[in-house]
Amino acid sequence: MSPKSNNTPNILVVDDESQNLEIIQEYLADEVCCKPILYSDSLKAWQELETNPTTCDVILLDWMMPELDGLEMLYRIKQHPELRFTPVIMQTARTEKQDILKGLAAGAFYYLTKPYSYDELVQIIKAALDDVMRFRELEALLQNSDKSKTISTGAEFNIKNLNDADHLASVLANSCPEPDKVITGISELLINAIEHGNLQIGYKEKSQLKKQGSWREEIERRLQLPEYQDKVAEVTYSKNGKNINITITDQGSGFDWHKFLEFSPERAFDSHGRGIAMAKIMSFDEISYNEAGNQVTATIAL
Numbered sequence: 001m002s003p004k005s006n007n008t009p010n011i012l013v014v015d016d017e018s019q020n021l022e023i024i025q026e027y028l029a030d031e032v033c034c035k036p037i038l039y040s041d042s043l044k045a046w047q048e049l050e051t052n053p054t055t056c057d058v059i060l061l062d063w064m065m066p067e068l069d070g071l072e073m074l075y076r077i078k079q080h081p082e083l084r085f086t087p088v089i090m091q092t093a094r095t096e097k098q099d100i101l102k103g104l105a106a107g108a109f110y111y112l113t114k115p116y117s118y119d120e121l122v123q124i125i126k127a128a129l130d131d132v133m134r135f136r137e138l139e140a141l142l143q144n145s146d147k148s149k150t151i152s153t154g155a156e157f158n159i160k161n162l163n164d165a166d167h168l169a170s171v172l173a174n175s176c177p178e179p180d181k182v183i184t185g186i187s188e189l190l191i192n193a194i195e196h197g198n199l200q201i202g203y204k205e206k207s208q209l210k211k212q213g214s215w216r217e218e219i220e221r222r223l224q225l226p227e228y229q230d231k232v233a234e235v236t237y238s239k240n241g242k243n244i245n246i247t248i249t250d251q252g253s254g255f256d257w258h259k260f261l262e263f264s265p266e267r268a269f270d271s272h273g274r275g276i277a278m279a280k281i282m283s284f285d286e287i288s289y290n291e292a293g294n295q296v297t298a299t300i301a302l
Helices: 018-028 042-051 070-079 097-106 118-144 162-174 179-198 203-212 215-223 275-282
Strands: 010-014 035-039 058-062 088-092 110-113 154-159 233-239 243-249 286-289 295-301
Touching (some): 010 042, 018 118, 058 070, 070 088, 070 097, 088 097, 110 118, 162 233, 179 275
Parallel strands (some): 010 058, 058 088
Antiparallel strands (some): 233 243
């Protein structure tokens, strides 16, 4: 997927109610983070996407629409080879658990419940943009990496910071059959080991840091503190005739990983917290944790 915008990212907004489009346009008028492209006809919006898949960076999609409803359009987006990694925000008045799970299963990893505020809209769009820009950074790193530096059967590594995680994710991904498929999942698990494991940044604390835009700065600050500066995450790569296994062990006390392996309706409206479940679905054949939660193994079938 090539970059869709060199400057201001484009947000494709699809909603059959013109009043909703006007509200969204007004909300985003003063936002330099994105440029809205508005459609009231979902069928025309899909035709534009199918013809020009590099039109937008993020899609804001209403659920209930005539002709082509949001869920069906979402299915089509996730099946399209050039659109499947484009983040989709589902806006809906449907807040029943089964409806949210249906949307999550289809690939709507971001949710907005109508009616929503300006702050909610901007925060979730920025979260989606952060994720897509992160994906493109990893993709560029993968394309520019030395393809000769691959691992044949096994290797061990230690990482301390986000730069270490990025470069190791590229090396490990290049040693797998489908590098572009696994690199985001590998990166997610490596970063979790650093931020949540070694640096002890909790879920609620990360939510606040993301909201303030200071998540990366806080990681860099903690890495300099005496209690954290010597901590590393240990990574092993092993390959046999059937599988590739990547095991990551951090020096933290662990966490309750059980609820993060699947998409949760309770976290569907948060700005983060879906990375492990996304990695499980999109990158790996299996993810397993030790009981404490400070060691994870990702398996890729050969």
